Amino acid sequence: MTAFRRKPATGERGNGVSEATELRLSIDKLSRLMEKQVRQREQALRRWRDANPEMARRCQQGAIKFSGALNDLLGDLLSAVEDEDGLNCFMLGEFIDKFGPRLTHLNNLIQTLTQLGG
Numbered sequence: 001m002t003a004f005r006r007k008p009a010t011g012e013r014g015n016g017v018s019e020a021t022e023l024r025l026s027i028d029k030l031s032r033l034m035e036k037q038v039r040q041r042e043q044a045l046r047r048w049r050d051a052n053p054e055m056a057r058r059c060q061q062g063a064i065k066f067s068g069a070l071n072d073l074l075g076d077l078l079s080a081v082e083d084e085d086g087l088n089c090f091m092l093g094e095f096i097d098k099f100g101p102r103l104t105h106l107n108n109l110i111q112t113l114t115q116l117g118g
Contacts, residue, residue, distance in 0.1 A: 049118050060117030066110045073102060 049056040077099045084091060 045115060045118070048116065056117050058117075059113045063110050063113035063117055066106060066113065070103075070106050070110060073099070073106060077103070 080095065080099075
């Protein structure tokens with residue numbers, strides 16, 4: 001039966017401890033890279049806000065106004081759910097088609113304005 005045993009690939013360790021260590025080191029490296037990207041993104045946003053203070057202020061105001069629109073849309077969505085006795089597959093599909101894209105786009109817009117506005 002040993003003929004069917006998988007041979008370790010080049011560089012592969014035979015014990016679980018070293019594989020776990022390699023995995024942990026890889027995760028640590030990935031975490032450091034992600035932290036670096038986050039810092040770079042924050043610095044870029046800060047530079048943009050410093051260069052465009054009026055636009056940053058307008059983005060803050062826009063995020064607040066669009067958040068109100070999101071609350072209204074959520075209210076409509078919840079009213080539609082409350083009015084239904086039960087959501088079957090067809091009704092759920094209609095519901096998602098009606099509210100899903102608007103919720104997604106509005107949420108993305110708010111997130112973008114919030115980041116730009118600081």
